[in-house]
Amino acid sequence: MRFLIVDDSSTMRRIIINTLNKLGYKDFYEAANGREGVDRLAAAPVDMVITDWNMPEMSGIDFIRAVRANAATKTLPVLMVTTNAAEDDIKEALRAGVNNYVVKPFTPDTIKEKIQAALKA
Amino acid sequence: MTIPAELLSNLMTSTEEVFETMVFKPLVRLPSADGEAAQKGTNVVATVAFAGHRRGLVAIHSSIDAARNIACAMLGIPEAEINGEIPDAMGEVANMVAGTFRNKLAAVEPASAIAVPTVTIGSDFSTKYLSAVRRARCPFEMEGMPIAVELILTGEEAA
Numbered sequence: 001m002r003f004l005i006v007d008d009s010s011t012m013r014r015i016i017i018n019t020l021n022k023l024g025y026k027d028f029y030e031a032a033n034g035r036e037g038v039d040r041l042a043a044a045p046v047d048m049v050i051t052d053w054n055m056p057e058m059s060g061i062d063f064i065r066a067v068r069a070n071a072a073t074k075t076l077p078v079l080m081v082t083t084n085a086a087e088d089d090i091k092e093a094l095r096a097g098v099n100n101y102v103v104k105p106f107t108p109d110t111i112k113e114k115i116q117a118a119l120k121a
Numbered sequence: 122m123t124i125p126a127e128l129l130s131n132l133m134t135s136t137e138e139v140f141e142t143m144v145f146k147p148l149v150r151l152p153s154a155d156g157e158a159a160q161k162g163t164n165v166v167a168t169v170a171f172a173g174h175r176r177g178l179v180a181i182h183s184s185i186d187a188a189r190n191i192a193c194a195m196l197g198i199p200e201a202e203i204n205g206e207i208p209d210a211m212g213e214v215a216n217m218v219a220g221t222f223r224n225k226l227a228a229v230e231p232a233s234a235i236a237v238p239t240v241t242i243g244s245d246f247s248t249k250y251l252s253a254v255r256r257a258r259c260p261f262e263m264e265g266m267p268i269a270v271e272l273i274l275t276g277e278e279a280a
Contacts, residue, residue, distance in 0.1 A: 008237075009209055009212065009213045009216070010206070010209050011192070011195055011196060011206065011209045011210040011212075011213045012213050014195075014196050014197075015143065015195060015196070018196070018197050054216075054235075054237060056237070082220075083216060083217055083219070083220020083221065083223070083224070083235070084220065084224075085220075085224040085227075086223075086224060086227040086232040088232065089232075103224070104143070104216075104217050104220060104221075105138060105139045105142035105143040105217050105221065106142065106143075107142060
């Protein structure tokens with residue numbers, strides 16, 4: 001299973017990859033913002049996207065809208081990992097098309113549970 | 122005018138949650154101090170601004186040794202392999218602390234938005250603010266190393 005990790009923080013990308021490694025996943029692409037994420041998806045398919053919200057150039061919300069607007073990726077499972085946890089934030093993310101939502105700070109168990117839920121959705 | 126105790130309590134709890142969950146290092150609380158407290162030994166300051174119902178900054182202060190220790194723990198790498206990761210790691214810590222603090226406040230009042238982090242690394246410096254602000258510093262110890270989280274409130278609320 002191949003993941004695309006979209007986050008402007010290289011530290012957070014590494015943390016997510018370390019967490020996924022512990023869960024047995026080994027195949028990753030990385031992007032530093034939504035624009036790079038769109039380009040990455042156009043270049044090669046992935047099985048799931050994990051994206052931050054607050055990023056320069058193209059935010060996670062705009063990235064998800066772009067993913068859903070593209071016929072090739074409109075059903076791709078998308079997990080958002082962010083510090084934005086107000087009720088309105090979650091509603092906005094769901095409207096944009098996320099399958100599931102993880103609030104930072106998170107534990108490996110939370111990521112595992114949300115990945116499984118997003119894959120079932 | 123001092124910063125309300127419940128705000129500082131939320132900030133300290135947010136900081137402890139981030140360090141326990143993402144840095145894997147528990148913090149020990151030390152007595153808080155109001156105002157422009159001494160910043161001895163600070164080499165790294167990671168700051169995140171927030172605006173909306175409240176305006177201000179959350180700042181994490183640490184020594185370079187503590188910052189290196191934090192980056193290694195977060196990334197799961199030995200100190201010898203650290204190569205430029207400290208600013209990004211400390212920025213992410215500040216982002217998570219400010220975000221968690223903001224989420225706790227959003228449960229009881231209108232939400233504020235947070236900005237992207239800014240990280241300053243150097244020696245023999247202190248942070249000052251030109252406008253009227255209220256400041257409070259909450260010191261911790263992490264494995265014997267000092268860490269502090271500071272709350273700075275600006276605007277009318279701070280006057």
